[in-house]
């Protein structure tokens with residue numbers, strides 16, 4: 001692990017601002033390892049918060065809902081396009097009696113209200129919380145946003161403290177953990193006092209704040225669990241089996257909206273920042289808002305810049321300005337284009353030093369290039385694609401390219417066998 | 418796929434030249450001491466080696482392979498400095514130029530450029546000098562440098578009342594004997610600390626190397642063992658830590674350091690003369706890839722299969738010792754030149770049929 005200049009000061013002090021509604025929304029159908037099936041047809045009139053698509057096949061991923069009322073104007077394999085009628089006609093949602101919520105009902109609520117891990121991968125929260133049989137020792141609230149630039153989680157912790165704690169109290173009642181820990185980076189230690197002031201209102205909660213170092217990638221689930229509990233959990237295993245339940249603060253806020261206001265996940269807080277923009281800050285944005293709309297609203301000139309959805313370390317480049325904000329997008333970043341010249345690997349071992357999974361990343365470049373056996377020999381499967389290795393590499397080796405494509409090759413090799 | 422570029426979108430400000438620059442900075446004080454002691458003699462050796470190296474770079478990397486980019490990255494300068502630091506100030510200029518040129522050509526370019534070499538280029542250059550100019554290099558004359566010395570000793574600490582301490586400190590800072598880089602133990606150490614501080618080397622290799630070498634000497638207490646503190650420090654801090662030819666994981670580095678110390682001790686014990694550091698480092702260079710495999714870091718969340726690991730380490734150690742004794746026998750019978758001839762043929766073949774096709778691959 002290593003230290004990266006976080007550049008969060010740029011947006012940290014900003015309140016959560018609102019953005020004007022767009023006239024068209026594009027609702028993403030891609031979900032965690034599955035594609036949702038549309039429940040509506042072109043031309044349908046729809047209400048705000050109505051279910052648009054669900055995972056019919058696996059009954060696995062969270063549903064997705066309409067952020068506005070209006071009409072369905074197009075459906076393709078990736079998106080449902082909606083035309084906003086600006087009437088805000090809401091569907092009536094049921095009121096949840098969260099005082100008597102049991103686990104089974106709670107998990108159903110999570111799924112029905114479209115709640116997914118907000119930290120990037122959009123892992124369905126209902127699956128994560130399905131913990132029948134395993135005793136939950138600790139409920140861990142992940143407030144570590146280790147990606148540079150991003151401050152959306154910070155903004156949520158700062159400005160929505162009450163909502164977070166109310167939700168945590170409900171989770172406490174359902175899971176009955178021995179303790180609840182909120183993890184925060186040292187660079188945000190002012191939040192500790194801020195939280196502790198509110199803790200007084202919840203005398204029944206065994207809750208505490210845990211300050212963690214500012215290293216990258218501390219916020220990854222496995223790294224987070226290790227930093228707080230000293231327990232090293234192998235990649236691919238389910239934390240609940242070890243007694244840990246980890247949720248991101250953004251996800252907790254989404255659960256709040258569902259439980260207390262009956263509102264499904266249709267919006268989230270994102271950070272707009274980067275070295276190529278001035279009008280930056282934290283914004284509450286509806287899921288499905290086209291990136292073009294955001295740029296226009298904020299008068300951002302997107303000529304000749306790299307646009308990134310997510311964080312600078314693990315985010316994805318935006319090729320199409322009409323593509324939308326998704327549940328897992330924590331930021332919209334604009335960077336000046338930069339040319340990286342690739343030099344020879346000098347075997348400096350920096351990539352080995354920083355890899356949180358203790359791998360030898362340079363071997364994957366060699367593996368992808370010529371000897372695929374190296375990929376499995378050096379445990380490529382265990383890579384969490386955090387990008388730390390490529391960040392530190394003095395020769396700018398295409399490590400992530402080799403890793404991503406290498407994983408595909410590995411899959412193919414396994415199928416062939 | 419929609420994404421045309423892969424994450425991450427930010428990167429550290431590291432670059433090869435920055436790494437190289439730090440190493441050069443660490444070597445500067447040694448240059449100063451070499452100049453202080455031998456002035457023009459040092460400049461002649463350094464100048465001709467540098468000239469040979471740069472000419473070779475321009476001729477082969479530039480004109481022949483059309484890879485101009487890497488010539489100025491500073492790696493050739495480091496190679497030459499390290500090479501010069503292992504030679505006598507009386508080395509004839511043409512031998513130095515030959516050494517510099519061979520170090521760059523057979524130590525780096527033919528492997529496919531910076532970073533791809535399996536052996537430390539400076540030491541490769543040095544072996545070429547020894548093999549192709551045996552009369553010059555192994556004559557006793559070359560080390561009788563007294564008559565050309567400008568400075569014989571320093572008296573910087575004579576203000577200290579205790580004469581023993583004063584002498585000890587003086588010698589720690591300056592001893593004018595041996596090769597050009599060995600005169601100041603303190604500067605060698607400071608250079609090492611600077612590199613560790615700047616994270617250009619990690620402490621594992623030098624520390625384990627020194628520990629194992631010194632314990633070897635301590636166990637086989639033998640007054641006739643002939644070694645120089647400066648030489649050992651130069652090897653431990655600057656030669657053995659050459660990035661491409663040493664392993665990359667912390668445990669691998671520790672083992673590598675330990676084994677160099679041990680092999681160096683054996684080399685002294687069994688009469689390898691002045692070559693003990695070169696031999697031990699070059700032998701371990703050859704095992705670096707294997708060490709990387711055996712001492713791969715323990716992947717997050719996995720367990721180490723100890724019996725298997727122990728067996729692997731045992732076999733690895735066994736093969737290193739076998740190679741050591743083979744080299745020592747060759748040395749004893751004077752067959753080392755043939756080893757170098759084989760190396761030349763091997764590397765030219767490899768270059769022709771494999772490395773030259775991968776010049777533009779980064780690894």
Ligand code: SF4
Pocket residue numbers: 344345346347348349350351352361362389392393394395396397
């Ligand atoms: S950081 Fe880059 S140059 Fe260094 S060993 Fe890793 S891949 Fe090679």
Ligand code: SF4
Pocket residue numbers: 354355356357358359360361382383384385386387388389390403
């Ligand atoms: S190899 Fe994977 S886990 Fe390790 S630093 Fe690189 S991206 Fe992160």
